[in-house]
Amino acid sequence: MPWINYHSHSLYCDGKASPEEFIRQAIAEGFPAYGYSSHAPVPFASKWNMAADKLAEYLAEIGRIKKAYGDKIQVYAGLEIDYIEGIRGRRFSGPDNISLDFAIGSVHYIGQFPDQSYFCFDGQPEAFFNGIELLYRNDFRKAITAYFQSVMHMTEFDQPDIIGHLDKIKMHNSTRAYLDESEKWYTDLVEETLEIILQQDCIVEVNTRGLYKHNPPMLYPGISILKRIFQKNIPIILNSDAHQPGELSLGFSHAAELLLDIGFRSFRVLLDDRWQDIAFDQKGLLI
Numbered sequence: 001m002p003w004i005n006y007h008s009h010s011l012y013c014d015g016k017a018s019p020e021e022f023i024r025q026a027i028a029e030g031f032p033a034y035g036y037s038s039h040a041p042v043p044f045a046s047k048w049n050m051a052a053d054k055l056a057e058y059l060a061e062i063g064r065i066k067k068a069y070g071d072k073i074q075v076y077a078g079l080e081i082d083y084i085e086g087i088r089g090r091r092f093s094g095p096d097n098i099s100l101d102f103a104i105g106s107v108h109y110i111g112q113f114p115d116q117s118y119f120c121f122d123g124q125p126e127a128f129f130n131g132i133e134l135l136y137r138n139d140f141r142k143a144i145t146a147y148f149q150s151v152m153h154m155t156e157f158d159q160p161d162i163i164g165h166l167d168k169i170k171m172h173n174s175t176r177a178y179l180d181e182s183e184k185w186y187t188d189l190v191e192e193t194l195e196i197i198l199q200q201d202c203i204v205e206v207n208t209r210g211l212y213k214h215n216p217p218m219l220y221p222g223i224s225i226l227k228r229i230f231q232k233n234i235p236i237i238l239n240s241d242a243h244q245p246g247e248l249s250l251g252f253s254h255a256a257e258l259l260l261d262i263g264f265r266s267f268r269v270l271l272d273d274r275w276q277d278i279a280f281d282q283k284g285l286l287i
């Protein structure tokens, strides 16, 4: 049974292979559909976001792939769009008239240093802890709250189709524990965020990148949050956040087993040009 993936990067941002190599892998794995989601440009220097002048070429290349492989697989053009306080998300990430099939909204930046550069927490642990010290005086609760507030603002203002790696701010917790996910202030913060996601009718991404890249393995969002998502009947989608073709479905079977245990039975996926709920088991989508 096939999988589907709508979160992957390529040479247009910080991925390690061309869009063509990714689609060939998706076809080889029997995917019925595939979504590209390079990091959208941001209005400042960034090592991993797409350069603004590459956006038109990126969309044209996906258009070419749609024509070349459309008889074998459905191809969708998306972007992973940063929401950054003070800059906003979708409307500042490129020309307003770009036409996307879907958008993933993600928060990777939580503050601005005195030299005006933006603090990206999604890097090496050392840079993360230095940033928290400089910008938040080691008040992790304040930093985590700022992160989730950005996710809430993004959801309200941009209404992305998919909310990317919802609790990614926990990613350095195994290096040095700064978050106890059972504390009430945190569960309340998550609850408030989920309530807004529910109101705005967005899909929460279950992102497996932490399962195959992180030691110890880490699923975004974690099990306790996924249980709340299930109780609230918020739709989910399974993505791997692949940076190379071999990562397209990594961690999917393991994640699917965890999701089935919680009670989930379907993913909301973009298929035949519309979002629809498709049942799954640990081996793939039941289509």
Ligand SMILES: [Zn+2]
Binding pocket: 080, 106, 108, 164, 165
């Ligand atoms: Zn991301």
Ligand SMILES: [Zn+2]
Binding pocket: 007, 008, 009, 080, 241
């Ligand atoms: Zn990503």
